[in-house]
Amino acid sequence: MPDPGRVARGADPDVYAMVTDAPLDRAAVEAFVLSRRDGALVTFEGVIRDHDHGETVSALDYSAHPDAERFLRETCIEVARETGLAVAAAHRVGALAIGDVALVASVAAPHRAEAFAACALLVDRIKERTPIWKRQHLAEGTSEWVNL
Secondary structure, three states: OOOOOEOOOOOOOOOEEEEEOOOOOHHHHHHHHOOOOOOEEEEEEEEOOOEEOOEEEEEEEEEEOOOHHHHHHHHHHHHHHHHOEEEEEEEEOEEEEOOOEEEEEEEEEOOHHHHHHHHHHHHHHHHHHOOEEEEEEEOOOOEEEEOO
């Protein structure tokens, strides 16, 4: 795999974007973006928590549109072009338990400020644009779709 380093703005960058029902591999996501030129690596992990808006959550199910990986890839490409940085993201679907990781997003940069900003932008765009939906299972035995 080539060393991604910095990405030319407007270029068609090579990105890592995956939607899978398997546990996510943080090391693979980070390895894709990190180069010898980078002094900062920022990784976000979205972890399943046991509560939401005052309700106790027992588990989540993530469902994805058949083209979700294409949307994820397009979002990664867009952020890479805008920032000039290498970006990578993987999102898990299926039944997830409390403590499981649902999203890993990584950005590497020469300096921390740009890596933090780009990673926040990447995560926000993924949540806005990637057609992946979650159904929360609540402790009292009901369930609800979130952010449809």
